Each structure stands twice: as C-alpha cells, then as structure tokens.
Amino acid sequence: MRAPPTIPTGFRMTTITAVTTHDVRFPTSLTAAGSDAMNKDGDYSAAYVVVHTDDPALRGHGFTFTIGRGNDLCTEAARQRALPLVGRSVEEAVADLGAVYRELSSDTQLRWLGPEKGVEHLAMAAVMNAMWDLAARVAGVPLWRLLAGMTPEQLVDVADLRYLSDAITRDEAIALLAAKEPTRAGRIAELERTGYPCYTTSAGWLGYDDDTLRRLLQDAVDAGYRHVKLKVGADRDDDVRRLGIAREVIGWDAKLMIDANQVWDVPEAIEWMGALAPFRPHWIEEPTSPDDILGHAAIRRAVHPIGVATGEHGMNRVLFKQLFQAEAIDFCQLDAARLASVNEILAVYLLAAKFGVPVCPHAGGVGLCELVQHLSIFDYVAVSASLDDRVTEYVDHLHEHFVDPCIVHDGAYVLPSAPGYSAEMHDASVQRFSYPDGEYWRSA
Helix, strand or coil, rough: CCCCCCCCCCCCCCEEEEEEEEEEECCHHCCCCCCCCCCCCCEEEEEEEEEEECCCCCCEEEEECCCCHHHHHHHHHHHHHHHHHCCEEEEHHCCCHHHHHHHCCCHHHHHCCCCCCCCHHHHHHHHHHHHHHHHHHHHHEEEEHHHHHHHHHHHHCCCCCCCCCCCCCCCHHHHHHHHHHHHHHHHHHHHHHCCCEEEEECCCCCCCCCHHHHHHHHHHHCCCCCEEEEEEEHHHHHHHHHHHHHHHCCCCCEEEEECCCCCCHHHHHHHHHHHHHCCCCEEEECCCCCHHHHHHHHHHHHHHEEEEEEECCCCCCCHHHHHHHHHCEEEEEEECCCCCHHHHHHHHHHHHHHHHCCCEEEEECCCHHHHHCCCCCCCCHHHCCCCCCEEEEEEECCCCHHHCCCCCCCCCCCCCCCCCCCCCCCCHHHHHHCCCCCCCHHHC
C-alpha cells in the first residue's frame, strides 16, 4: 500500500507469532436454510483463519465459505498458505499488503493445484481476508474506511491487475479512481444517513413450504425491503406457483429477483425463463454453469429485458474480465470469499466500473454479509460513485456468531464502525461448532 514505515530507534515492532485455522460448520441443513435447486442440504461452513501476534490484543480474522464436506481441505490449505507469515513484522506486512499478496500467490507448488481456482484459491481468500482485517485493526478503522482513505495509486498498487491489461491498464485504473476521489467525503456522509441498500434471500429458500414462504415474504415487506430474491429451478410448476405467491405478497412495485443456482443448460434456461417472465423478475441469477461465458451471453440476449446476474462462483478476475468483454451479464455478483480477498476484488470492481456493470455482491453464506457490506460501501465511495441498480444481498442467518455482526435497518446495511473486516467469530462459537471435535458435532 505504501513503502514500509521507518522504525524509530528503540521501537518494539509487533510480530506475527502463529496462524491457526479452524474447520467450523453450522447445521443449517436441519432447517432447509440455504437450500436451492443445486444445493439441497448444505451446512454453512467456514475455513476460519486467525493471525496471532505477540500483542494479545491484536489478531487478524478471516475465512472462506463452504457448505460442509470439504471444508477440512480448505482449512488445511489455508494453514499451509499462511505459513510464510509467521515471524513477520505486523507493521511492515500491513504497510504493503500488495507485496504480501504477491508473495503468497507466487508459491508455485500451491498454485499448481489451481491455478487461481478451487481449494487453493479459497485458501488464499481466507488468509488474505485475515490480513486485511489485521491491517484495519492496526489502523483503528473499519475496512471500508481504510480503503476509502487510500489514494488511487495505493489502491492500484494492491489490486491484482495481472492478465487484465487488454481490458484495463494501470493508468486507466488510477484515472478512474482519481476522478471520484474529490467527492468521496460527500458519499460517506450520505451513507451514514441512509445506509447501503440490500435485498433479502432469507424468505425464498427452495426447501420452504408455501406457508413459510408467504410468512417470510410478509416479514420482509414489513421490515422495509423493496428487493426480494427467490430460489427457482427444481420444478417449473412449483416456480410459477411460488412466484405468484411472491407477487401477491410484495406487490408489483417491489423488485423480485430469482436464482437458479446453475441447474440449467443454456436452451433450458431460455425456455424456463419464458414461463417465469410474466412475473417480471429483475434478474435471473446463475442460469447455467458459472464458467460458461458465451452461454450467459446467449441467455442474456434471449431473456432481455430480464437481467442476467452471476459471480458467486466466479473463480478469478480473468473470468470476470471475459464476462464483461462478452457483454454476458447485467449484474456482477462477486464473492468476498471465493476471489482472493481485497486484492483481487479491487481488480474486479475496477473492471466493472470501466464496463459499466453494477456490482451486487453475493452474500448467501456464513459471515459473507459481514464482509460484503465493507466492499459495497467502498465501491460507492471510491469506485462507482453510483447506487443505480446496486443492491447487496443479505441473509438473516448465523450473525450471532460474530463479534461485530452486520446491522440492517429498513432494507439497508448500517455502516460498520468497529475496526477490522467484521470477520471475527466468538471463541465460544468456534469451539462449539468446530468439526468434528466441537461440542455440537460430538453430540450430534
């Protein structure tokens, strides 16, 4: 982010002494929370990383998100990815997180397992999320404010722009950020009054019966939500009935989004959406394989004016570059724990701003709401400077396990104020839900 600080004579530097990782799993499959056409029985899980220092009051916390089996693989991969951090000066590391990111990502033996996709990339996200949390804690500010206080050059220095120069150059990125820099303070003041707009998915899980769906939709309307998302894709007649219920409850002025979670082939997606179009969905999310760029482009052309959204399984910034170049999506739904933390997320935000695609981050998972609130706030303040067609996901699950849980009021995220990335879990929750030896799983 900047040159390492000059350390005064006699100054005691803080040192990273250890990095611990934890396989934490919550039994959400028991209530059908999180259920969709592709993932019917997920247990929301986190490969949770804690960066320890020789200051007992200073730790960094981060995680990546999975839905159960395999979380142990991510946890072990994160442990191995973090080993080079032990013994480092905290002050020097957080002063140049671009260099830390580049060093960790250049481990060719771990990189070979991806590269930049799958378990090794999820592990990179968990570790770097913890380092960004640590940096914000050292600065004494929430992460969004740390990022919003950086210069355009500092932000571009930490962004991973490798393989992107055919879409955006370093100079273009700096110019894009510099154009918005003078007006950042005004947008911060605005969000302090209004919050950042969000939508709820909590009413629309596919495993809920009609009575539960109707009740939760009414709860969402009563809570002030003007954007609601339902899961679709398992049965067409069921989808028609459930979308009919949704329109009865939320009316026709509210935005209704739908999410197929990758279950359709391209022709099937186009045909199925023909049956759902009368309910005027704002977007269809993940209509086909997340890697099928041309398939998304074909669906987008066929279902217009319904928007096409994807990104929660976007494996890296290069895939997003191609989605933008192919004009394949109307909404970018990057994930805070699948991309390699802030360094790669910054690159996608810059691409999205250049191509004029609104970013509406995915947050359907344990802790993801806590992270994405920071990213969306930063985007509005420093990158896009726009709230047009921008709304960030919120699910009302598992926030009680976090020390600094996100707060939503009247359909908007309240700006977080505590130092860090809001990623710290309560020690008691980690101990109880650690797999397989935590108290819950021993007795389950």
